[in-house]
Amino acid sequence: MLGKCAVCGKETEVTVCCSAFGAVSYAYCNHCLVNNLEPYEAMVADISCAGNFPEDINKPYQEFCRHILKELGISEEQFIEDVRKASKDLDEDYAMWCKENENEQYLGNYDDYFTF
Numbered sequence: 001m002l003g004k005c006a007v008c009g010k011e012t013e014v015t016v017c018c019s020a021f022g023a024v025s026y027a028y029c030n031h032c033l034v035n036n037l038e039p040y041e042a043m044v045a046d047i048s049c050a051g052n053f054p055e056d057i058n059k060p061y062q063e064f065c066r067h068i069l070k071e072l073g074i075s076e077e078q079f080i081e082d083v084r085k086a087s088k089d090l091d092e093d094y095a096m097w098c099k100e101n102e103n104e105q106y107l108g109n110y111d112d113y114f115t116f
């Protein structure tokens with residue numbers, strides 16, 4: 001079907017299929033599909049939930065991210081910065097949620113909260 005590739009933005013024949021970054025589907029053009037590319041925002045969102053890049057990410061996933069960055073022409077420094085920003089936004093959203101739900105206690109970050 002015709003559509004817009006979620007990775008490169010090209011308007012062309014696309015295939016909709018599941019992303020490697022979570023239970024979500026995107027439209028991929030043939031080039032992005034066969035080269036295992038993913039939308040940049042999806043990669044930033046997914047990695048920021050796991051922690052910082054690259055230290056909190058396992059080797060195969062690091063390589064996968066670097067492959068995508070190289071194909072998209074985005075520097076690793078830019079990616080690290082974007083992951084850090086997304087992670088900060090998550091913490092702020094969580095602090096806000098705790099404020100709105102006063103019986104919950106904000107402990108500073110997700111790791112503290114989910115470690116029993």
Ligand SMILES: [Zn+2]
Pocket residue numbers: 005006007008009010028029030031032033
């Ligand atoms: Zn594409």
